[in-house]
Amino acid sequence: MGRTxxxxxxxxxxxxxTITAVHKRGYAVVTMAEIAAEAxxxxxxxxxxxGSKEKLMxxxxxxLLTLLKQAMLERYATAKSPHERLMxxxxxxxxxRLFTNEQCSIxxxxxxxxxxxxxxxxxxxxxxxxxxxxxxxxxxxxVAEDRRETLREALQCYMDGVWLEAxxxxxxxxxxxxxxxxxxxxxLMLVSQD
Amino acid sequence: MGRTxxxxxxxxxxxxxTITAVHKRGYAVVTMAEIAAEAxxxxxxxxxxxGSKEKLMxxxxxxLLTLLKQAMLERYATAKSPHERLMxxxxxxxxxRLFTNEQCSIxxxxxxxxxxxxxxxxxxxxxxxxxxxxxxxxxxxxVAEDRRETLREALQCYMDGVWLEAxxxxxxxxxxxxxxxxxxxxxLMLVSQD
DNA sequence: AATTTTTAAATGGTCATTTAAAAAAATGAC
DNA sequence: GTCATTTTTTTAAATGACCATTTAAAAATT
Numbered sequence: 001m002g003r004t005x006x007x008x009x010x011x012x013x014x015x016x017x018t019i020t021a022v023h024k025r026g027y028a029v030v031t032m033a034e035i036a037a038e039a040x041x042x043x044x045x046x047x048x049x050x051g052s053k054e055k056l057m058x059x060x061x062x063x064l065l066t067l068l069k070q071a072m073l074e075r076y077a078t079a080k081s082p083h084e085r086l087m088x089x090x091x092x093x094x095x096x097r098l099f100t101n102e103q104c105s106i107x108x109x110x111x112x113x114x115x116x117x118x119x120x121x122x123x124x125x126x127x128x129x130x131x132x133x134x135x136x137x138x139x140x141x142x143v144a145e146d147r148r149e150t151l152r153e154a155l156q157c158y159m160d161g162v163w164l165e166a167x168x169x170x171x172x173x174x175x176x177x178x179x180x181x182x183x184x185x186x187x188l189m190l191v192s193q194d
Numbered sequence: 195m196g197r198t199x200x201x202x203x204x205x206x207x208x209x210x211x212t213i214t215a216v217h218k219r220g221y222a223v224v225t226m227a228e229i230a231a232e233a234x235x236x237x238x239x240x241x242x243x244x245g246s247k248e249k250l251m252x253x254x255x256x257x258l259l260t261l262l263k264q265a266m267l268e269r270y271a272t273a274k275s276p277h278e279r280l281m282x283x284x285x286x287x288x289x290x291r292l293f294t295n296e297q298c299s300i301x302x303x304x305x306x307x308x309x310x311x312x313x314x315x316x317x318x319x320x321x322x323x324x325x326x327x328x329x330x331x332x333x334x335x336x337v338a339e340d341r342r343e344t345l346r347e348a349l350q351c352y353m354d355g356v357w358l359e360a361x362x363x364x365x366x367x368x369x370x371x372x373x374x375x376x377x378x379x380x381x382l383m384l385v386s387q388d
Numbered sequence: 389a390a391t392t393t394t395t396a397a398a399t400g401g402t403c404a405t406t407t408a409a410a411a412a413a414a415t416g417a418c
Numbered sequence: 419g420t421c422a423t424t425t426t427t428t429t430a431a432a433t434g435a436c437c438a439t440t441t442a443a444a445a446a447t448t
Contacts, residue, residue, distance in 0.1 A: 006413090006427075026310035028222035032404060042429050047405060049427095105309065112306035115299065115362060116220035124362070147382075154379040160358050161351030168309060168318070185348040188341075189382050200393075200447090226438060236395045241439060243393095 010049050011059070013039045018060040023102045027057075027109035058119040061110045064103065065127050071095045072134070082141035083190075089134045090182045093159050099175040104166040131156060142190060151189055158185060204243050205253070207233045212254040217296045221251075221303035252313040255304045258297065259321050265289045266328070276335035277384075283328045284376045287353050293369040298360040325350060336384060345383055352379060 017039035021030050032043040032053055050056040075088035075095075093099070114120040135152045143151050159182065166173050211233035215224050226237040226247055244250040269282035269289075287293070308314040329346045337345050353376065360367050 010427090026307060028307060029310065031402085043404080044406085044429055045427075048429095053404065108306050111358065112302050112361075113220060113222060115364075116223070121362075150375060150378055151382070153375065154352055154382070157355030157359060158348055158352045159355070161353070161355035164305065164354050164358055165351060167306075168315075170309075181344055181347065184344055185383075188345070188348070189379075191385075204393090225436085237438075238395055238440085239393075242395095247438065 007049070010041075010045070014041070014046055014049060014056065015060050015063050017041075018056055019064075019102060019106050022060075022109055023105045027106075027113055054117065054119065057110075057117075058123070060106075061120055061123050064107060064110070065123055067098060068092065068127065069130070071098055072130075082138045086135070086138040086142065086186065087183055089131065089138070090155075090159070090186060091179050093131075094162075094175050094178040094182055096175045099166065099173055099178055101166070101169065101173055104163050104169075104173070107163060108167040128156075154189065155186060158182070201243070204235075204239070208235070208240055208243060208250065209254050209257050211235075212250055213258075213296060213300050216254075216303055217299045221300075221307055248311065248313065251304075251311075252317070254300075255314055255317050258301060258304070259317055261292060262286065262321065263324070265292055266324075276332045280329070280332040280336065280380065281377055283325065283332070284349075284353070284380060285373050287325075288356075288369050288372040288376055290369045293360065293367055293372055295360070295363060295367055298357050298363075298367070302358060302361040322350075348383065349380060352376070 014035070017035050021035040021038045024030075025034060032046055035056070036043045036046055046053075046056055050059060071092040072089060075092050076085060079085040079088040110120055111124065114124040132152070135155060136148075139148050139152055162178060162182065166178075208229070211229050215229040215232045218224075219228060226240055229250070230237045230240055240247075240250055244253060265286040266283060269286050270279060273279040273282040304314055305318065308318040326346070329349060330342075333342050333346055356372060356376065360372075
């Protein structure tokens with residue numbers, strides 16, 4: 001058992017601290033010392049556990065992707081129809097756990113820096129592909145082929161845009177409201193199809 | 195006449211160089227020396243003309259906002275109906291002059307850094323307010339009141355999302371195609387209204 | 389000759405990463 | 419259980435870069 005216990009705990013702590021510190025200070029300027037302070041550790045220990053600042057950022061982004069994937073699978077489990085499953089993908093993106101100021105903020109930070117760091121770009125693409133695949137699968141049963149891709153693109157861009165706007169907000173977000181609006185928008189687009 | 199001629203030329207050149215350099219290297223890591231090299235000048239001359247790196251970034255962002263405003267006004271001039279004016283706002287955002295890899299890229303860079311720099315945040319808010327106001331004004335004649343804000347939000351988020359995605363692309367963008375799709379999306383949402 | 393523009397070099401500061409040593413935890417023989 | 423030994427974890431301090439900004443002087447323009 002607990003062979004790697006401390007190692008795991010420190011990974012958790014330092015990734016958490018990274019999320020908080022990047023949100024507070026911005027990816028562009030946050031320092032190892034600031035992240036370490038946030039976790040009550042020293043900058044040197046980050047390198048002991050992660051090897052470099054870049055690898056820490058990569059691990060942090062990977063954590064965010066895992067959270068989103070989990071939220072998506074959770075909701076998929078109980079959804080029965082294509083329409084319900086489409087809404088499950090939407091709900092996952094705006095779930096209480098994910099749609100917070102801190103996470104929207106850091107998500108955008110990674111997003112903006114993805115084009116300049118191979119490792120971030122890879123992760124970013126994997127994530128987008130997954131969401132695209134889910135949308136395509138469910139829209140197949142809901143929308144005529146000639147409009148399907150337009151609608152999928154529109155929905156995905158809309159969701160990205162909501163996150164982008166949320167990242168600028170300095171008042172607490174309202175995930176339930178965001179889900180409701182996103183469902184309305186999706187239905188608005190689907191209506192003209194039946 | 196030409197009293198401030200050279201000054202104006204240098205401002206132009208250095209802002210252009212900033213756009214290119216930030217696109218190439220990222221806001222997070224671009225240096226004064228790189229920007230200067232892009233313009234065939236020295237880092238010291240940037241400080242001579244702009245005072246500091248931060249002020250250069252602010253001036254560059256201001257230039258981008260001016261371009262967008264101009265594109266919007268140009269198209270507004272020939273639009274006659276609310277629907278045409280709505281499309282004018284959309285077209286402006288995806289005009290040939292603005293919807294390029296370089297500009298989408300730098301726009302996202304500024305966007306991501308706005309929460310951490312007072313001067314950028316101010317400019318960013320001014321811009322969003324302007325777009326919001328235009329949309330509200332035109333949608334008033336096109337959409338019932340109870341759905342108006344949802345639709346406006348959706349459209350704005352969609353457009354932001356398209357820019358965000360464009361910034362990740364490494365193949366040349368297609369502004370005409372983007373305009374066509376955006377119009378389709380807008381009409382799709384308007385259809386369910388009449 | 390006076391003013392504006394330009395830059396090489398100096399300055400001062402910041403930061404990621406490494407190093408070397410200390411502290412803490414685990415191991416295991418008794 | 420205890421204590422010496424080995425391994426893991428932690429950090430203070432050193433290192434070596436890098437960079438924005440300033441300075442002082444030269445070059446260009448008026």
